[in-house]
Amino acid sequence: MNFVYEKLFGGKQGFIGLLILAALILIVFPLFFDIFRLNLIGKYLTYAFAAVSLVLLWGYGGTLSLGQGIFFGLGGYGMAMFLKLEASSAENTSIQSTPGIPDFMDWNQITELPWFWVPFNSFTLTLIAILTIPALFAYIIGAAMFKRRVGGVYFAIITQVIAVILTILIVGQQGFTGGINGITDLRTLNGWDITSDSAKYIFYFINCGLLIAVIIASRFILTSKFGSLLLAMRDKEDRVRFSGYDVSNFKIFVFCFAALISAIGGALFTLQVGFMSPSFVGIVPSIEMVIFAAVGGRMSLIGAVYGTLLVNAGKTAFSESFPELWLFLMGGLFISVVMFFPNGLAGLWDDYGHYVTRHFSFLSTLKNKLFKKSPSIALEAANDSNVSEQQMTKL
């Protein structure tokens, strides 16, 4: 049990942190916000997947990707393609010159569903595509870069270039992708109205559950030898290589895992927001994701979630009144965080968090209840401490 506790939750601090986050998003938010606001928070929380992926990739792995929007977008488009096909049934599209295909295809004189759209008729295949294609794409990029030992700034620039190319491709191939408007008018999932309040609630909770699951899975990886190796590689790559590790494989794996996480976020975005467009794929969203992670603390999985929520709340509040100033403000925020709070919000939590945990000691009581030590072990522990006390007094 102790093993699970350490591995999955990262010890006491980590467990309490996760518990507070879970309580906030699963209980407090749904109680205090109406469905419109909650849906907005749900949208922010889909970005949090990308921010968490950057904690692994950038914070621990030392590899900055300025292209997480690529994978977020691929996941989002995958889901959007399925929903669009469902919305484009022959009855719904009977006024088109070719009924049964998405409206934007019809507008672009396409008369047959393109082959790569066909699998998205099936929800199962769609889910498989969301979970594999972005990761596979990351594998190809990662293998091409990391095997050649391209890293650092070059890697960041290349991921950014790929994000731009993908955006241009999506915008340019309007007939296949819906172009600049994206894929819109998504209504039902297997006949279930996704725009209804009840659907929005359900998606919100699925989103939260998956986010917590992703954080726990990431913790598991980071607390293993793999996690130590990531840190080791970040600081002394050659030492790791000359200790018998094929460094590139480790980098490729984190990049793929980060892509997978981001893609899940993208798919959940489409479900909750009801459309997907190239503006969530390119440079700006990709850089925003880095800012979320930086503000939250690039070494903290949970911090990344708070960073995302905070920056987005700021963005929404601010851009309503001064839309043109927002980008400057965010740039300034990014620079000041990197300069003055390199560990972001999580750094502040580490410095001052024990005040909070002390005042909320019921949380540790709760933890003891959840992970009840069997009496015999507790007894042993007590004996141990007695013994060591005795030894101390002897010494």
Add this chain to the structure above:
Amino acid sequence: MVSNNTDFTLAVEDLTVSFDGFKAVDNLTLYLDRNELHVVIGPNGAGKTTVLDLICGKTKSTSGSIKFLNKELTNMAEHEIVRAGVGRKFQTPSIYENLSVLENLEVSYPHGRGVFGSIMFKRTSEVIEKIHQIADQIMLRDELETEAGLLSHGQKQWLEIGMLLIQDPQLLMLDEPVAGMSVREREQTAELLNKISQGRSVLVIEHDMDFVERIADKVTVLHQGKILAAGNMKEVQADPKVIEVYLGH
């Protein structure tokens, strides 16, 4: 003469590397017996570090052959060379400053070297025992929980040696292991090297003559990428060429 199968642990033959026409290592031939502790000395820029770079695969040679236990290393990837049994310590201590001494040793433990292996790697009692045993050897038993960045310079050097020892390499290569150490630490390191060279071959690069005298079975003097002299310490010290370029000043 190019030998095929030999009894040597390491057989370097006609090894040359040229950086834009500059031959940092020039037609070098060098043999290491089993259990031999071999020291390479030479002035700064002689090409000593480059020799180690070539053997461990960090630098690709222009020509020549490097055989380790009769296995050609020149075309192998770095991690394969390590897995074959060659460990190398860098000139400046190269440890993971943000990890504890224990984690440094654990990360170097030669199991769970693949991606999934490392995720599922468990700190078993066997692993802990091995770490303790190495920590004893390198005199860091009391520092296991210390963050490696906080160690003294000498302790960092030992830690890196320990990170190699835990892999139990057949050939251990150390680049200036006592640089920056106090007299006392040098003595302890000499003792350590004499101990760990039991059952394996060791190739050491060093400047400190007293230290070399204390540990070396054989000495090779390198100068401008070429071998100037080789033999035991006495022979080398008496060699007039060596006195002129190196020991003389």
